[in-house]
Amino acid sequence: MWKLPLTKFSNMRFPTPVALSWIAELIGAEVIGDEHALAGGINEIHRVEPGDLAFVDHPKYYNTCLQSAASFIIINTKEVSIPEGKALLVVNQPFDAYTAIVEYFRPFQPAVKPVSDTAKIGAGTYIAPQVFIGEHVIIGRNCRIQPNVTILEHCVIGDDVVIQSGTVIGSDAFYYNTKKDRENWYRRMLSCGRVVIEDAVEIGAGCTIDRGVSHDTVIGRGTKIDNQVHIGHDTIVGRNCLFAAQVGIAGATTIEDGVVLWGQVGVNKTLTIGKNAVIYAQSGVGVDVEPGKIYFGSPAEDASIKKRELVWIKRIPELWQKVMNS
Amino acid sequence: MWKLPLTKFSNMRFPTPVALSWIAELIGAEVIGDEHALAGGINEIHRVEPGDLAFVDHPKYYNTCLQSAASFIIINTKEVSIPEGKALLVVNQPFDAYTAIVEYFRPFQPAVKPVSDTAKIGAGTYIAPQVFIGEHVIIGRNCRIQPNVTILEHCVIGDDVVIQSGTVIGSDAFYYNTKKDRENWYRRMLSCGRVVIEDAVEIGAGCTIDRGVSHDTVIGRGTKIDNQVHIGHDTIVGRNCLFAAQVGIAGATTIEDGVVLWGQVGVNKTLTIGKNAVIYAQSGVGVDVEPGKIYFGSPAEDASIKKRELVWIKRIPELWQKVMNS
Amino acid sequence: MWKLPLTKFSNMRFPTPVALSWIAELIGAEVIGDEHALAGGINEIHRVEPGDLAFVDHPKYYNTCLQSAASFIIINTKEVSIPEGKALLVVNQPFDAYTAIVEYFRPFQPAVKPVSDTAKIGAGTYIAPQVFIGEHVIIGRNCRIQPNVTILEHCVIGDDVVIQSGTVIGSDAFYYNTKKDRENWYRRMLSCGRVVIEDAVEIGAGCTIDRGVSHDTVIGRGTKIDNQVHIGHDTIVGRNCLFAAQVGIAGATTIEDGVVLWGQVGVNKTLTIGKNAVIYAQSGVGVDVEPGKIYFGSPAEDASIKKRELVWIKRIPELWQKVMNS
Structure with a gap:
């Protein structure tokens, strides 16, 4: 098997x-x-x-x-x-x-047809019209790949995976060599890694998951991802995570099992978000988050501290009044 | 008619x-x-x-x-x-x-061709190449559906509607039954609702509008939506609303007529934003908003209160100085 | 040449x-x-x-x-x-x-095939399956246009350009004439401008770049753009800029050479961001930014001022204590 x-x-x-x-x-x-x-x-x-x-x-x-x-x-x-x-x-x-x-x-191999002959697709898997599947892609059993999805070369998809329309799996990493003394400052590192999506993962519409530069980008078993989520190169996402819409995760970050990211959260590169941590909507995570913690804010910090801070800000006028009257 | x-x-x-x-x-x-x-x-x-x-x-x-x-x-x-x-x-x-x-x-019906035979398309409507139109879709008259748009089964589109490239109408809801004592914590609620788009709505490129779980997601007459906007399942959007780019609206929320959401605004689920309210850019709306109000911030609150708060924050050093000198 | x-x-x-x-x-x-x-x-x-x-x-x-x-x-x-x-x-x-x-x-010309006969495509350029290329598009040499990209009519792409999957070049501007005394409040300004992408630009997956209303939207030589970036109509982006994922730029803004925008930054319309400025992640730029400056926050301001402000907020409880004890 x-x-x-x-x-x-x-x-x-x-x-x-x-x-x-x-x-x-x-x-x-x-x-x-x-x-x-x-x-x-x-x-x-x-x-x-x-x-x-x-x-x-x-x-x-x-x-x-x-x-x-x-x-x-x-x-x-x-x-x-x-x-x-x-x-x-x-x-x-x-x-x-x-x-x-x-x-x-890994010489560049131009695709000549929408679904490559070298792709392997498991039994019971539905591939909708207008899906692109590149060379050497492997897709497991009982998956549903919706219209206008793009799965690029060498990516690996497990069993029981759902990928909704417009999503791109295996785009190249945003990872550049910078030298400001030449005409074009930035030169792309060629991406030779893959995207590996484990069993029972579901990915919404309009998402983009970049392949690793030289490693794999991995989405762990049972993780569910809403629409318009971006996951950068070489990021490792654990099992049973939940990412709401418009979340963005930069490259080479580690998201452990059971993490919940609410809508529009941004996560910086090369961080670790510990097991079962929860990040509230629109937060910007710029530091490691310990397991089980709840974070909030941009920059994000412990949600209880952040909430107290919001209350303190509300009290500045009162404080001003006290000082004026003293 | x-x-x-x-x-x-x-x-x-x-x-x-x-x-x-x-x-x-x-x-x-x-x-x-x-x-x-x-x-x-x-x-x-x-x-x-x-x-x-x-x-x-x-x-x-x-x-x-x-x-x-x-x-x-x-x-x-x-x-x-x-x-x-x-x-x-x-x-x-x-x-x-x-x-x-x-x-x-509503058994799953795999699409076998890009434009379903059961779809009804009105006179004067232009369907570009590489558009996907699912089973039982209804599209009105004088619409323009641009290349690489996906309109999934059972969705209904009115007259004079424009849908720009890459947009997905009718993706499945991000709505899960959660039980943490099994291997895969999250099991998807099947979406059997539709997306209903009324007359004269215009939707930008790269948007995603989820179908209702069991109801309809509705975009009201004359509403205009910029690029990369996400609208969750069962959300009801009124008439003549204006949503700027990268707005995200979670599920089962009600946006009344004439509401303006500026860029990158996030709106939580099951809220109501009242008629003609305006939400400034990047705000995160987590509570109901009364009609005609202007909101700002993450979390969003009345913009005049929020602006005063930003001024108060600027005065903390002055306050500190006063206290030190007293 | x-x-x-x-x-x-x-x-x-x-x-x-x-x-x-x-x-x-x-x-x-x-x-x-x-x-x-x-x-x-x-x-x-x-x-x-x-x-x-x-x-x-x-x-x-x-x-x-x-x-x-x-x-x-x-x-x-x-x-x-x-x-x-x-x-x-x-x-x-x-x-x-x-x-x-x-x-x-500029009468509307419905496309009848995925790659228009009037498009000009340079030597060495790879067009993947399922790419849409509209009328009068010009693409230079040695480009790579990945699957499910949409390039709409009249757009111009230079040499050595990479455009990743799902990206839309030349969508119509989000620009409306508003009159609230009619049934449909908003009427679209027809977009008759183009998108012009200079040499050595690389654009990620799932991006949307709107054409100018009557002018051009321009992406300058050597600029690199990550996934899910939105660039509005008539915006002029300079050379060697770097935009991280999920950045959104509204219409008719000018981004000068060498500017860096980190993830999820939002930029308002008709602004200028000066040469080599850097905007930190999730910032919301609502005013002009001088060359070489570093900005942060929503609303964004000079990053050093903003960072001091975050420290001052942390000191409110201490200040409160001092006042209570005095």
Whole structure:
């Protein structure tokens, strides 16, 4: 029986492990370290794992990258100390090198028909007219995919999933390399991750869920999402969450099981919202939220503190009066 | 001449009135009361009418449901006092019974073509390429339906209506039965209501308007809606309203005639915003708003009070200074 | 080599200059001034240029319109003093006259196929399945237009542009003539402008960019836009801007080069946000922002002032205590 590969996120793995010397030739790099070592895949810095390649091009982040789980660092300097068992791939433009590797292993494949021949669709699943399903998409059983939905290449959808009209699954990450000394400041990191949607998830109309840059964006089992919700790249959403309409979640954030986000909530990138936390409508979450907490406000904080604060604001005129009369 | 059936909202009516005994057999219920009584339709609790079935499964809401306009209550207890002229249908799982009735009368019909043969489209109406129009949709005269619009089954559109690209009319309600002692906490209430859009309404691009759960979502004559607006299930919008971009309105709310909602306003569920009220941009409306009032803030309150409050906040440092110097 | 016509915005120009007497006959107007003068095009008041027609129907705006760059004023009075070198076209209903002129020169052309034969698409550009491309659209080279994108008539897209799924380019402006003494209060201004997207712009999924009413909506070179962003009619966005998800910008606003808008920011109409300004998430911009400034809050103000204010609010209880104890 087909099962979602969720115990291990399937980021941008190479088909087989690849010798560092081969990678070095592809990107024109000098290897410092063991050139016979084998790389398993490539990842951006937030989601690297042992055996991965990662890249860094700014001195400010050299150390973070070297100390990350990545085994092989594409970098534009030799003047760093290399942690035990790691290797450097030294190039002038690490970003271009990253792009070249991704393009080699995941070349852009233009779709030629609305529903790709390489897509696998489970028994009992209804695909409405005018749905787009890209290459290598996997959809489970008993799903309902409504008209004008777009499911882009390599995305994985579980069983009993509902996706309403106009929703886009697997759009590219909004993730750029910035250099203000060139004509176009921003260059896109190619997205080679996927979107993985577990069983019994329901997604409303007009939503957008970006694929991971090099990892997966995951929506956990039983989570329900209202209309016009945006979920950024590499975000991991737990099970049985409830997101009301027009919620927006930036990239690489973790939303644990049972979290409730009310309408128009915004969540910043690379945060964690703990299990069963509740965020009231229109709040802007800019910090981690502990499990079970209720948050409110923009910027959001503990709802009971925020509510007291609103009462205190109402008392300023009274306070003014007291001071004037004293 | 075809006219919109707006004097009486056409919720989930049965084709003909149905004997309670027949319903009881369908859902395996014990009838307490007159089993020869005839039920006209089924409705969720916010919009029930005499002759309707409704259901309740939590003791907290038993009384609300029994005292509602519903004539026949699907319930999981016998230990309640039954109002004069009403009857109970006792089952273990009222939610499952509700679902079974809806599925019997409104079985899911997979669309097989982009524009259904059962849809009726008035003279002078332009349907662009790549529009989806579901079963039993009715569209009036001289409308303009732009590319990539989705109009789902049973929705009704008046004359002189404009719907811009990417908009979805008739997506399912975001309305769940919650029980945290099962693997998947949330189970969707099937939506058997419609969206009814009156004459001269104009709807922008990328909007989503959910159908009613058991009733209709209605957009009143002459109302104009900007891009990326979300309107929840069973919401009734009056005539000549103006909603700016990215407004979100939750379910079962009533917006009276002439209301103006500026950009990114959020409105909570089951509220009433009175005639000609104006809500300033980004406000979050969590309480009823009286006719003619201007509201602002998140949470929103009377705009003149809110503006004074913003001035008072600016005076805290001055107040601090006074206290320090006294 | 094809180049974007960006030095001069191509608003609603007539094919050749048109004699005022001919226009007068078309709309049944009395000419006050030189009826042999030649009009070059028609524009709404925010974007008029010399040689243009403009219209005004409310005494409150007579003077603004007469003193604007417009050469020829469609107006419902003779009791105004006419600036040197200008002429009036006097009618009872200037709005209807404006509509008649636009409809004559830009009659509605129903699309009959998903990709129009009059569209021009550059070499190396990929158009995915289920994309709609309207009449007279121009798309440059090496673009990627993803599934279920809608690009409406007359829009112009540069080279190396990416547009992700579900996005709508060229929807009509949300811009109405209001009169509350008729059954339908709001009548739409016909949109005869375009959307012009310069080279190397990237636009996320589920965005909506409205065409100008009589001018162009412009997205400058190298600007990157995340998912579910709304940009109103006649807005001019500079180069190398960065807009995060769910940003909304109202009509006829100017965003200068290098501006960063974080998630869910709202920007009011007809403002200017200066070069390299940064607006923090969920802010509501209701006033002009000077170049290089950082703004925050709803309503937005200088972020350092706003942050101090948040600290002052936290100190109210302490202040209260001091006053009570004094």
